[in-house]
Amino acid sequence: MSGHSTFEPKHPALKWFESRLPLVGLLHSSFVSYPTPRNLNYWWTFGGILSLMLVCQIATGVVLVMHYTPHASMAFDSVEHIMRDVSYGWLLRYMHANGASMFFIAVYIHMFRGLYYGSYKAPREVLWILGCIIYLLMMATAFMGYVLPWGQMSFWGATVITNLFSAFPVVGPTIVEWLWGGFSVDNATLNRFFSLHYLLPFMIAGVVVLHVWALHVVGQNNPTGVEPKSDKDTVPFTPYATIKDGFGMVCFLIFFAWFLFYIPNYLGHADNYIPANPLVTPAHIVPEWYYLPFYAMLRAVPSKLGGVLTMFSAIIVLFFVPWLDTSKVRSGRYRPLFKQFFWIWIAVCIGLGWLGSKPAEGGYVIAGRILTVWYFAHFLIVLPLLGLFEKPKAVPASITEAVLGKNKGGAPASAGVSAPQTKG
Amino acid sequence: MSTTMSFRSFLLRPLAACALVIGIGFAPALAAEGAPHPPREDWSFAGPFGKYDRAQLQRGFQVFKEVCASCHSAHLLAFRNLAQPGGPEFSEAQAKAVAEGYQVQDGPNDAGDMFDRPGRLSDRWPSPFPNEQAARASNGGAYPPDFSTLAKARTYEVGFPGFLIDILLQYQEQGPDYIHALLNGYKDPPEGFSLPEGAHYNEFFPGHAIKMPQPISEGQVTYSDGSPETVEQYSHDVTAFMMWVAEPHLEARKRLGFQVMIFLIIFAGLLYFTKKKVWKSVEH
Amino acid sequence: MFARREAWFGAKATAWGSAAVIRHKGKGTIVATSGTAEPTRRDFLYLATGAMGAVGAAALAWPFISQLQPDASVLAMSSTEVDLTQVAEGQIVTVKWRGKPVFVWNRTPEDIAKAKATELSALMDPVARNANLAPDAPATDENRAAEGAGREKWLVVIGICTHLGCVPIGHSGEYDGWFCPCHGSEYDSAGRVRRGPAPENLAIPPYKFVSDTKISIG
Numbered sequence: 001m002s003g004h005s006t007f008e009p010k011h012p013a014l015k016w017f018e019s020r021l022p023l024v025g026l027l028h029s030s031f032v033s034y035p036t037p038r039n040l041n042y043w044w045t046f047g048g049i050l051s052l053m054l055v056c057q058i059a060t061g062v063v064l065v066m067h068y069t070p071h072a073s074m075a076f077d078s079v080e081h082i083m084r085d086v087s088y089g090w091l092l093r094y095m096h097a098n099g100a101s102m103f104f105i106a107v108y109i110h111m112f113r114g115l116y117y118g119s120y121k122a123p124r125e126v127l128w129i130l131g132c133i134i135y136l137l138m139m140a141t142a143f144m145g146y147v148l149p150w151g152q153m154s155f156w157g158a159t160v161i162t163n164l165f166s167a168f169p170v171v172g173p174t175i176v177e178w179l180w181g182g183f184s185v186d187n188a189t190l191n192r193f194f195s196l197h198y199l200l201p202f203m204i205a206g207v208v209v210l211h212v213w214a215l216h217v218v219g220q221n222n223p224t225g226v227e228p229k230s231d232k233d234t235v236p237f238t239p240y241a242t243i244k245d246g247f248g249m250v251c252f253l254i255f256f257a258w259f260l261f262y263i264p265n266y267l268g269h270a271d272n273y274i275p276a277n278p279l280v281t282p283a284h285i286v287p288e289w290y291y292l293p294f295y296a297m298l299r300a301v302p303s304k305l306g307g308v309l310t311m312f313s314a315i316i317v318l319f320f321v322p323w324l325d326t327s328k329v330r331s332g333r334y335r336p337l338f339k340q341f342f343w344i345w346i347a348v349c350i351g352l353g354w355l356g357s358k359p360a361e362g363g364y365v366i367a368g369r370i371l372t373v374w375y376f377a378h379f380l381i382v383l384p385l386l387g388l389f390e391k392p393k394a395v396p397a398s399i400t401e402a403v404l405g406k407n408k409g410g411a412p413a414s415a416g417v418s419a420p421q422t423k424g
Numbered sequence: 425m426s427t428t429m430s431f432r433s434f435l436l437r438p439l440a441a442c443a444l445v446i447g448i449g450f451a452p453a454l455a456a457e458g459a460p461h462p463p464r465e466d467w468s469f470a471g472p473f474g475k476y477d478r479a480q481l482q483r484g485f486q487v488f489k490e491v492c493a494s495c496h497s498a499h500l501l502a503f504r505n506l507a508q509p510g511g512p513e514f515s516e517a518q519a520k521a522v523a524e525g526y527q528v529q530d531g532p533n534d535a536g537d538m539f540d541r542p543g544r545l546s547d548r549w550p551s552p553f554p555n556e557q558a559a560r561a562s563n564g565g566a567y568p569p570d571f572s573t574l575a576k577a578r579t580y581e582v583g584f585p586g587f588l589i590d591i592l593l594q595y596q597e598q599g600p601d602y603i604h605a606l607l608n609g610y611k612d613p614p615e616g617f618s619l620p621e622g623a624h625y626n627e628f629f630p631g632h633a634i635k636m637p638q639p640i641s642e643g644q645v646t647y648s649d650g651s652p653e654t655v656e657q658y659s660h661d662v663t664a665f666m667m668w669v670a671e672p673h674l675e676a677r678k679r680l681g682f683q684v685m686i687f688l689i690i691f692a693g694l695l696y697f698t699k700k701k702v703w704k705s706v707e708h
Numbered sequence: 709m710f711a712r713r714e715a716w717f718g719a720k721a722t723a724w725g726s727a728a729v730i731r732h733k734g735k736g737t738i739v740a741t742s743g744t745a746e747p748t749r750r751d752f753l754y755l756a757t758g759a760m761g762a763v764g765a766a767a768l769a770w771p772f773i774s775q776l777q778p779d780a781s782v783l784a785m786s787s788t789e790v791d792l793t794q795v796a797e798g799q800i801v802t803v804k805w806r807g808k809p810v811f812v813w814n815r816t817p818e819d820i821a822k823a824k825a826t827e828l829s830a831l832m833d834p835v836a837r838n839a840n841l842a843p844d845a846p847a848t849d850e851n852r853a854a855e856g857a858g859r860e861k862w863l864v865v866i867g868i869c870t871h872l873g874c875v876p877i878g879h880s881g882e883y884d885g886w887f888c889p890c891h892g893s894e895y896d897s898a899g900r901v902r903r904g905p906a907p908e909n910l911a912i913p914p915y916k917f918v919s920d921t922k923i924s925i926g
Binding site for chain 3: 502504508533544545546687688690691694695697698701
């Protein structure tokens, strides 16, 4: 996807095909000869891991649908039917359920890495925004997927989240009824959520293609934040990045397998093994762990509409990060103050996540308010001001200089003023 | 089997004890309700090499059949499950005999009538009540929950950092712990506790007022294998059985998990060295 | 043999390594790969890793394929009992077995006589197609009807035309058996095909008498 391919087919049949559809050339230039910064660390393998998780979720999802029944009176039993009677059904279903959590773990690491190394800064704004759109789509998909087993948490999670929209004045109640297709969460809701849960992953896949395209146009960021200046700064994607990504993926799969085979219900809720009951609400309704920080923000604001707006703003603000960060230096590695604020912000996110799992009372709410304010302050105050006041460390002249300087203990190698690399 | 057991006890028990102590210390939510933590039991199916104890499942089934099943349904349990691998592993003839001991409604026949016939292996466990309303009417307004997924549908809050330690310990037996504790948790209400009409005091039930009377007492079920006929033993056995009903493929899961883990670790090692070789001449 | 294999792997690796070199030809020296210097050990590592990956992918594919097979609850439902006292003489009842119709026909003496009188040479398909008998048993009426004294009046066949799966209509057609409305195949009073396009006799499912008045199919 990056400019003209250097791929020249040898075989006459392949030549014939390539002159009509340069597919192999496209793949070759995107995933073989594509120049990759030589200094990427393991945090950069999460892009590949996320692709793997998307494939895993779509593949397991497609086969689960072969056995699942989207009906209010049959959905719970059909999921249990998968768990009990279908050959390897328990494996496929646990893969899908835990895979969703793994997907989010990977996406959060991927986002945190982007935020730390300034991967959102020019010229990668569109790349970043496409990523934010993928994240939003993932949240919608995961939410609707969690409704499908039609357990107590499915039902009441759907009720609470759809009721968020009732906060909007005038049109709110109508929106909610239209979301439900009735006067409460019921069979119609389950059916439309099922339909959309099947559709959205393919939309995610589509945006992922755009995301990868944008990546190949602007090139990958790297831990120094310095653009590659010569061919010395890069290595071909294959075999260098592929083998590193492969190793990262398998390590991630070990982590995945730990949950999948040994504690498959750890990340879920016990209440979701109780069939949905519209007349009884469970004692503690909590969303899945990946929504907890936003749930904490929702409850931190005393007004209903205010809470909903705060929660949505927490995601919207991510879209504007490329312009909120005013620093000239891209990578956090050379920004001593930013580094500290970054880790405080990570702690704030984790803290909000923990508070989201706690009952909304007393000290928890007060702590939630403080952390919510800090979350927004980080983006709206800290990032813009840091760029003005922070004194960054010296940035290396090139990737190669940074690499050799690190490995040779100081003495930077001559960076070599070769022609700047042209990309897409 | 015995080696894995002793290995588990040797390594995990002290850790589990630590986790329990820490977990109790950091559980404000439940402490507020006044319910103590169910003690962690030593389940044969816990841990990476956990397996159900066949004899225990068979005894648990006996308790379920003779005691629990008169009020509780288990509508996802089929008679054929009793003979499948990884469960109590009754012989097919035994499972068939159990099935034939129940009348199952079938039909309609050619005259349009529903009729009862002896159960078959493919039938599900018949429910003691025709519907939830009938069950409530017979049980003082309380609905005896279905056993199909109950052992996975109950838990207690572990708190920080116990919930993180549980990831490493692979401890997922909070449901069985709770059920076992509940069955042993019937007591006289403490002074000043106002027990609602028709309720019973239970130490481990949230709110302490449970509609189910103490379901089992010493000597109520006669075991043929000489196991002690105590409430402690009954509750262990029936809880293990309930866990199997809720998670019938647990053994297959852990077995496959071990194989996958070994594979992935070797594969990761190979990839690591391949990666090193590929990157050998590139400083990065 | 071993030497040849080694040479082949070496050649592969050279192609791989040199491809990387070519792309960076004259541009720098950071990619210093050489496929020939030390082929055995490095190539073995690549091969082992690749093989491991292939094995893993194949193993992972299995659950996705295996889930397609009939599940445990479907397999458990594979037998059906029929009470024969409900079937009057001359009557054909249809019961469901594994989601398919099974015809149980209480044949009259005339039906039986007609079926017995038919020469094997007149049949389109001379094989009994009876799951309870050997696969090459001839399609005599004895081999088609139920086994045992006084049971020859019972004919149990799967009610699916052997042409393309339609359900034939009973007591009709030129041979007083079944007539398939889809493409006009006809069967006689022993369920044997007498007119095409169906290629085979109606199949007889596995069944047995659990009592004198009850059969269990499957």
